Amino acid sequence: MRALLLLVLASCTHDLAVYDRITVKPARDLDILYVFDDSFDRGSFAKMASQLDVLQARLMDVDGQLPDLHVGVTTTDLGTRGAKDPLARPAFDNCAGDGNAARLVSFGSGIPSRGYLEDLRGPDGTRDRNYGSGELGLELARLTNPAPGTANTGCDFVQPLEAMRRALDPFTNPDFIRPNALLSVVFLTNDDDCSMARGAMLDPNNAALGPLSTFRCVEQGVICDGDADPRSPGVRTNCRPREGSQFMVDVSEYTKFLQQYKADPRDVTVSAVVGARDPFEVRNVGVPWVAPSCQGAVGAAKPAVRLGSFVDSLGGVIVDACTQEAAYEKITAPILNRQRSCFPDLRQDDGEDCVVTETILNGGGQTEFPRCADGGGGPTPCWYTYADQAACPGGDHVGIAIRRGNTTAPARSRVEATCFVK
Secondary structure (H helix, E strand, O other): OOOOOOEEEOOOOOOEEEEEEEEEOOOOOEEEEEEEOOEOOOOOOHHHHOOHHHHHHHHOOOOOOOOOEEEEEEEOOOOOOOOOOOOOOOOEOOEOOOOOOOOOOOOOOOOOOOOOEEEEEOOOOOEEEOOOOOOHHHHHHHHHOOOOOOOOOEOOOOOHHHHHHHHOOOOOOOOOOOOOOEEEEEEEOOOOOOOEOOHHHHOOOOHHHOOOOOHHHHHHHEEEEOOOOOOOOEEEEEEEEOOOOOOEOOHHHHHHHHHOOOOOHHHEEEEEEEEOOOOEEEEEOOOEEEOOOEEEOOEEEOEOHHHHHHHHHOOOEEEEOOOOOOHHHHHHHHHHHOOOEEEOOOOHHHOOOEEEEEEEOOOOEEEEEOEOOHHHOOOOOEEEEEEOOOOOOOOOOEEEEEEOOOOOOOOOEEEEEEEEEO
16 A cells, blocks of 8 residues: 655646545455354354355455455364374264365355365456356355255264364365465354364273263363362353363464464454353253353354354454354454555545546556445445544544445456545
């Protein structure tokens, strides 16, 4: 971004001072990885799926059209082999071998099997897609909220953090993650993380670990104040990830991995649609069991202590799994903030005396955009300003964006905005 201040332009009637001039950023390429809980008692994400129009609309807020998109889904089923195990443990129930091994899944959508959804800007402003329906929202709904019975056969010892790490390995999913693209990781689960270091945690004959149930994940992966006997019934306080367990991978290890995944750590955003961390109550139902921390129209969710702490450590976003209210508003906010076009020196009381032009490179001509009409009507393409302190920390936090309606930006185009003070 460049800003040119107090440059005087000659006029036959009066002088205008150029207060701020910027090149409006085009949308960055975006890779989205959903880590999806496919265990027997997985929750429903129908409420989120109904908000996919919000996802598309928000992603168009940067420059008026969708960015180049890669979208992939992996599952939390990694079977019975821990991250430090050379071999998998014996199978039991729905847990066997390496499970899905963090490969991308299609869940019966129109994208290639074991592949990812690709929706790219074509050279003439159209879209280049690898799915036949041509309906992005439809395919995303199939991926993130598959029909009952098609995606609830995975291991109940869910490992979302380790699944994320393995899925982002190019040897596991070649060509999915692009070096210069933004990365958004979204966890969808009504449980907490049970990423195992050692599959020995699933040994049914190890009496010291208690009954073979998912409470072992809690006892080995979470610590709370006054936790002298983690299996005793009662409400816990100040629950947080346990570090140093021989059976579980430390949450801090995954934080470090993602912080170092991109050359610029700000190119990674993390969100989790999970249960609140409080209240945290242990009950006895024949075996120790953690009660759900919330109950809503789309189901119940247990307190996600490990996942919540992981997201917090990366400055991410938590969405209540039991309501899923404004889910994509929250998930897309940090993605958009990374790409906002800001006027570092413009003040809000300077008004909106701006000229915004789009130039088609290589002699294709120039077009001046009008200011967007209040209320969202009027002709498009048009421009509008906004105030966003998080995205635009300089000056009065003023930014600019383009609204294109149903059209896409021409190929090889550049948009520049110049604002004046008389």
